[in-house]
Amino acid sequence: MQYGMIIDLERCVGCHACTIACKAEWEVPVEYNRNWVYRMGPSLVGEEMASTYYPGLCNHCSDPVCVPECPADTIEMTFTHAKTGETTTLEVAATWKDPFDGTVQIDKSRCIGCGACADACPYNARYINPDQTDDVSDDGKADKCTYCKPRVEAGETPACVQTCITGARIFGDLDDPESEVSKYVKKGAVGIEVNGGNLGPNSRYYGKKKDMDLLMATHTPELADMGQVRRRAMLASLMKPAVKKVKGLGLLGLVGALAVKGFCNEDSEK
Known part of the structure; x- marks a missing residue:
C-alpha cells in the first residue's frame, strides 16, 4: 500500500x-x-498563455530525504497493517516512513526541534511549530502534512479532501489499480520530482499540458546541501543540553542561552 x-x-x-x-x-x-495554494501565471508557456494554481503539501516520498537526516535517538517501533493485521518492527528516529501505508510521520514526543528534516525537504513542506514545546524541545517541534492519518484510520478522508468544493483533491491507495488515484496516474498524473534526484513524490498533479509545464518550470526544486543540513543538526543536538543548563541560571542563564544559540546559528551558516 502507498497512500x-x-x-x-x-x-x-x-x-x-x-x-x-x-x-x-x-x-x-x-x-x-x-499545505498551501499558490497562484501561477498568467504566463506565456511556449506559444500559449497558462494560468493555474499550485496546491502543495508533503509528498510522502517513496524515498524521503528528510527521514535519514533526523538526529533523534532511534527506538524500536512496531507497525501494524490496517487491513491484514501483519506487523513488523523497525528502528526509527523521530520521523519515519510507515512500511505499510507509505506515509511519512513524526513522533512529536521525541522530536528535538533541530530543524534538520525541514532543511532537508526540498519542497519546504516541513516547518518548526513554535507552539509545540516540551521538555525535549522548547524551540518547537517539526510539523507537516500527515495525510490526516488519524482521520484516515477512522475511515474518513483528509480534511483538505473533504473540504475541497470542486473535488480537486483525490486521496487513496496508489498501489490499488482500481482506486481513483491510480486511474489518474494512468491518465498522466505525475509528482514534482527534484532536479537530479529520484525521491518518488506521492502527491501528484494532473492538468492541461500548458498548466503542467508551468507548474514544473516554476516549482521544480533542488536537493538541499545534505552536508550542511547534517552539520546544523549535529550542532543543534550538541547545543541543546548546554542551552538547558544555562537557562537554569536565571537572567544570566538566559543571556548565556541566547549566546549559545547564536553561536550555533552563526556556525551553521558558515
Whole structure:
C-alpha cells in the first residue's frame, strides 16, 4: 500500500478552502502551513498563455530525504497493517516512513526541534511549530502534512479532501489499480520530482499540458546541501543540553542561552 493524493489542476479554483480546513483541523499557526495554494501565471508557456494554481503539501516520498537526516535517538517501533493485521518492527528516529501505508510521520514526543528534516525537504513542506514545546524541545517541534492519518484510520478522508468544493483533491491507495488515484496516474498524473534526484513524490498533479509545464518550470526544486543540513543538526543536538543548563541560571542563564544559540546559528551558516 502507498497512500497518495492527486491534485487535479483543471478543477482547482484557488479558493484556499483546503488550507483553511487544514489549519482548523491541526491548529496550525497563522504564519505557517501544512499545505498551501499558490497562484501561477498568467504566463506565456511556449506559444500559449497558462494560468493555474499550485496546491502543495508533503509528498510522502517513496524515498524521503528528510527521514535519514533526523538526529533523534532511534527506538524500536512496531507497525501494524490496517487491513491484514501483519506487523513488523523497525528502528526509527523521530520521523519515519510507515512500511505499510507509505506515509511519512513524526513522533512529536521525541522530536528535538533541530530543524534538520525541514532543511532537508526540498519542497519546504516541513516547518518548526513554535507552539509545540516540551521538555525535549522548547524551540518547537517539526510539523507537516500527515495525510490526516488519524482521520484516515477512522475511515474518513483528509480534511483538505473533504473540504475541497470542486473535488480537486483525490486521496487513496496508489498501489490499488482500481482506486481513483491510480486511474489518474494512468491518465498522466505525475509528482514534482527534484532536479537530479529520484525521491518518488506521492502527491501528484494532473492538468492541461500548458498548466503542467508551468507548474514544473516554476516549482521544480533542488536537493538541499545534505552536508550542511547534517552539520546544523549535529550542532543543534550538541547545543541543546548546554542551552538547558544555562537557562537554569536565571537572567544570566538566559543571556548565556541566547549566546549559545547564536553561536550555533552563526556556525551553521558558515
